[in-house]
Amino acid sequence: MSRRKLRVGVLFGGKSSEHDVSLVSARSVMAAIDKTRYEVVPVGIERDGHWLRGGDPMAQLTAGEYASPLPAAQLAQDAAPPRVDFAFLAGETAVQLVNGASSPMAPQVDIIFPVLHGPMGEDGTVQGLLDLVNIPYVGCGVLASALxxxxxxxxxxxxxxxxxQVPYVGLLRRRWEAEPDAVLAELEAQLPYPMFVKPANMGSSVGISKAHNRLELAAGLHEAARYDRKLVVEQGVxxxxxxxxxxxxxxxxxxxxxxxxxxxxxxxxxxxxxxxxxxxxxxxxxxxxxxxxxxxxxxxxxxxxxxxxxxxxxxxxxxxxxxxxxxxxxxxxxxxxxxxxxxxxxxxxxxxxxxxxxxxxxxxxxxxxxxxxxxxxx
Ligand SMILES: Nc1ncnc2c1ncn2[C@@H]1O[C@H](COP(=O)(O)OP(=O)(O)O)[C@@H](O)[C@H]1O
Ligand SMILES: [Mg+2]
Known part of the structure; x- marks a missing residue:
């Protein structure tokens, strides 16, 4: 008797500005997972944080522009997956994390591949959730992800x-907004142009700009401050x-x-x-x-x-x-x-x-x- 296939929950989408990048990565992963050894359980996360599981959440998140690699029988089960806060059954131990008493059964998974980029996915938050449920997952744990x-x-x-590392200065958005002129003067005293201005927590170059002068530095800080409460300014190399x-x-x-x-x-x-x-x-x-x-x-x-x-x-x-x-x-x-x-x-x-x-x-x-x-x- 062969054992049942390991069920791999593939997590994608998410509440980050790298949502779309995650969808593209996850499609590749789901297509390439060896279906003779693993069963893929796709779990999509909408931009507002709701989780979609069952059926074909990728199709739902991409408005149909996507040919699923999953077996037709699996897709036919549940064309419009329910929206829940989050839901898994961990292995055989049946821990269920479902918000809302009327939620249907969560899918059972043995392992999770969180194909999520950026905040609320790559930053230890999802990793912490999976640790609590005690499900094995691909990639770094809470600490390394957050760091x-x-x-x-x-x-x-x-x-x-x-x-x-290149010379850099860190500052709070609060300080930049309270004393912009002092901040600009301090940065110019510490780093030569060009400088790179970044939100501390982001990815895919979102919110990052290169500043060649004071005007661009101010614009860059303003832009980066839209994404995070902490900012980094680096010497450009x-x-x-x-x-x-x-x-x-x-x-x-x-x-x-x-x-x-x-x-x-x-x-x-x-x-x-x-x-x-x-x-x-x-x-x-x-x-x-x-x-x-x-x-x-x-x-x-x-x-x-x-x-x-x-x-x-x-x-x-x-x-x-x-x-x-x-x-x-x-x-x-x-x-x-x-x-x-x-x-x-x-x-x-x-x-x-x-x-x-x-x-x-x-x-x-x-x-x-x-x-x-x-x-x-x-
Ligand atoms: N100090 C720097 N000097 C020169 N180029 C930089 C510097 N910092 C960032 N860049 C440029 O900006 C891009 C994005 O910056 P990075 O720190 O990698 O942010 P992200 O996490 O968004 O990828 C880099 O790939 C590089 O092209
Ligand atoms: Mg980079």
């Missing part, structure tokens, strides 16, 4: 490990953008070959990332063996500094003048379509997209099993 999402706290964690994929749990991690992004715009902004198709990915990045090794060591160190699990993509800046490498950021749920940098780097390193997904599911189960070893009594 990775907050550019300011993340910089502090990297600094504690003496990892190289004339740099090449080098990215590496990290895969593993604890200190048992693999680091891919480095790749390079050549942005089609002045920097790798939202349009260059998703709209214009004018950027290039170079895989592997044309780097000397010494720089390749240094980049790989930095990526590993950044992952360990955050106590990463499962996966992360570590993004570096390589200063063209000095040839120095700086850590720019870590993404704990990087873009995950089959043509995204993260899986492409693994493909170039010998691990195909489908096998990568399988490996991530295994890592999630292993990490969960390891956590079950912890004694909870004295």
């Amino acid at each position: 990775g999402m907050d550019k300011l706290v993340c910089k502090a964690a990297f600094a504690a490990q003496r990892l190289p 004339d740099g090449r953008e080098i990215e590496l994929s990290v895969l593993g749990n604890d200190d048992d991690v693999l680091v891919s070959l480095p790749g390079e992004v050549v942005p089609g715009n002045e920097f790798y902004d939202y349009a260059a990332k998703y709209l214009l198709d004018n950027s290039q990915l170079l895989i592997p990045a044309p780097l000397t063996p010494a720089l390749t090794q240094e980049a790989q060591a930095l990526a590993r160190a950044a992952y360990l500094a955050l106590d990463g699990a499962g996966l992360a993509r570590v993004d570096l800046l390589l200063d063209r003048g000095s040839e120095r490498l700086f850590i720019n950021e870590i993404n704990t749920m990087p873009g995950f379509t089959s043509i995204s940098m993260y899986p492409k780097l693994w493909e170039a390193s010998g691990l195909a997209y489908g096998a990568l997904i399988e490996r991530l599911l295994e890592l999630a189960l292993a990490r969960h099993a390891d956590r079950q070893r912890n004694v909870t009594t004295r």
Whole structure:
């Protein structure tokens, strides 16, 4: 008798401005999961935070412009999934988290792949929920997810490990709004132009701008302050953008070959990332063996500094003048379509997209099993 297939809940959409990016990543993941070994249970999250499960929530979130890879029988069951606050059954233990007494039964899942980018998904919130329900999930836990999402706290964690970073200043939106002139003067005293202005908690370059002068700096702070209560201003580097994929749990991690992004715009902004198709990915990045090794060591160190699990993509800046490498950021749920940098780097390193997904599911189960070893009594 063969055991029933493991049910993989794939979470997508979400309450972040990276909602659409998540849908694209999740479609790739659901298409590639080995259906002979796993059953896919799609769970969509609407922009307002309601969860859709049962039937075909992807079709609902994309208004029909999507050919589902799921079996027709599964889709026919429930064309219009009910909206609930959230709902799962965890393995055989039947923990049910449903708001609203009249909600129908939640789907049973054995493992979750949260294909969510940005706040309320990649930042530890969903990871905390899944920990509470005790469901294994792909990727980093609460701490690494939260650290990775907050550019300011993340910089502090990297600094504690003496990892190289560009000079930066952090500030509260409150302060900027209360004393704009003083803030501008302080920033100009501390950092040369061009500067990069960023919301501390965001992704996909949303809310990020490059400032060449005071006018642009003020406009950039105003824009970034729409997205977060904490802001980061960094010294701009004339740099090449080098990215590496990290895969593993604890200190048992693999680091891919480095790749390079050549942005089609002045920097790798939202349009260059998703709209214009004018950027290039170079895989592997044309780097000397010494720089390749240094980049790989930095990526590993950044992952360990955050106590990463499962996966992360570590993004570096390589200063063209000095040839120095700086850590720019870590993404704990990087873009995950089959043509995204993260899986492409693994493909170039010998691990195909489908096998990568399988490996991530295994890592999630292993990490969960390891956590079950912890004694909870004295
Ligand atoms: N200090 C910097 N110097 C030069 N370019 C930068 C700097 N910071 C960010 N950029 C550019 O802005 C892009 C987005 O910034 P990043 O910090 O990676 O934010 P996100 O998390 O939104 O991807 C980078 O890919 C790069 O093109
Ligand atoms: Mg980035």
